[in-house]
Amino acid sequence: MSTSLIILAAGQGTRMNSDLPKVLHPVAAAPLLIHAMKSGAALAPERTVIVAGVGAREVAAAAQAFDDTAQVVIQPEQLGTGHAVLCAREALRGATGDVIVLYGDTPFIRPETLQRMTEARARHDVVVLGFEPADPGRYGRLVMQGEMLERIVEFKDASDEERTITLCNSGVIAASAQTLFDLLDAVTNENASREYYLTDIVAIARDRGLSASAVTCDEAETMGVNARDQLAAAETAFQARARAEALENGVTLTAPETVFFAHDTVIGRDTVIEPNVIFGPDVTVESGARIRAFSHLEGCHVSCGAVVGPYARLRPGAELSENVHVGNFVEIKNATLATGAKANHLTYIGDASIGADTNIGAGTITCNYDGVMKHHTEIGARAFIGSNTMFVAPVRVGDDAMTGTGTVVTRDVPDAALAIGRSEQINKPGLARKLFEMLKSRKAKRDEEAE
Ligand code: UD1
Ligand code: CA
Secondary structure, three states: OOOEEEEEEEOHHHOOOOOHHHOEEEEEEEEEHHHHHHHHHHOOOOOOOOOOOOEEHHHHHHHHHOOOOOOOEOOOOOOOHHHHHHHHOHHHHHOOEEEEEEOOOOOOOOHHHHHHHHHHHOOEEEEEEEEEOOOOOOOOEEEOOOEEEEEOOOOOOOHHHHHHOOOEEEEEEEEEHHHHHHHOOOOOOOOOOOOOOOHHHHHHHHOOOOOOOEEEEEEHHOOOOOOHHHHHHHHHHHHHHHHHHHHHHOOEEEOOOOOOOOOEEOOOOOEEEEEEEOOOOOOOEEEOOOOOOEEEEEEEEEOOOOOOOOEEEOOOEEEEEEOOOOEEEEEEEEEOOOOOEEEEEEEEEEEEOOOOOEOOOOOOOEEEEEEOOOOOOOEOOOOOEEEOOOEEEEEEEEOOOEEEOEEEEEEOOOOOOEOOOOOOOOOOOOHHHHHHHHHHHHHHHHHHHHO
């Protein structure tokens, strides 16, 4: 059966103390909302509807950047989770299958957990995701009778006895679209918060002779973000998991706790990652590569056997083929380095293609930007680029070519040619000694006057 998602994201997020909508705060370089969408994406949802409030335009832009079919509806006033879900009704009109409600500020629900909920849906009309937290605090409580879920009681409305229940509501709930909206029509706001509670649909379902049950998951999955300390805790939790997964997948991390992954980082087997490496979004490192200490990578692809860093920066569009070496204080942006190419020291390569086995000398810079537009530098295979070469792009250097140290390349260099462009050196015999003497006597005079 098909499933659609409703992701609640209209809450004020007051405790974040931020101009940014809460669900757009990032964990592992992706907005919280995208984590929730990724969990749900595993169910191949027929439709995805995000219920937004403040900052709806930014929320929509982020959601649609991840999934351009996602719909964003607005809940003008936050009247409760039940009201929020009702705001998605129009967007789901005609949707035949199930609906799963997720929270945009709860990033770690595992796809397998949602899968278990859809399986439980075959046996029950309403399925709620419960968990047993170390501290049940103010969570809503699941009132069970054997296998059956009788109702959910909000902490504020719960009796002392109900408050002793340890099985709590995560907020994730599944039902058919038809059932969900039918039940919500009967929800009122007669409760301690004067809110329309989504959770009330359980008792209404039971009254109508429908069945409800709970699936449980680990507390780690239901971790929500309401304030900056929880955002930091979510980051910590994500990183701990990502490091453990990397180790398990055969990646060596010399100092795991100093390596930071993004939500979508892919690292191959037998790659070694030295301390203090940071991965931004969209990085793939193939197997057997080495990412040396203090390197920063984003939007790039590193092939087998490549060595990056220490202190390298790979920016979006950096494409390193097999056995490429990129050394210290080298920045690569929107550039391809073919097999065996090397840029080992103090270099900027932007908007360029570098041929196989070409060696880029220290201090080389592709001058790709003229203040208005970006231009391309093309360097062929097996070229030898002398230290401190400046390529004033657009410019092309052929295969097997050389540039002399300090050359400013403004015109194309043919295959196998040597380009030298620098002013000639003159030696003045004895002039250095004379200069030293003159300067020393000047300094002595000044020191005397100062006394
Ligand atoms: C809710 C549940 C509670 C559960 C807890 C888990 C209800 C009535 N209560 O409580 O049983 O234990 O989550 O964290 O559902 N939202 C909207 N519009 C609204 C209200 C909320 O979009 O009008 C969104 C929020 O942005 C948030 C989510 O819904 O992502 C949950 O809202 P929140 O106020 O945090 O729910 P709780 O009162 O904590
Ligand atoms: Ca709340």
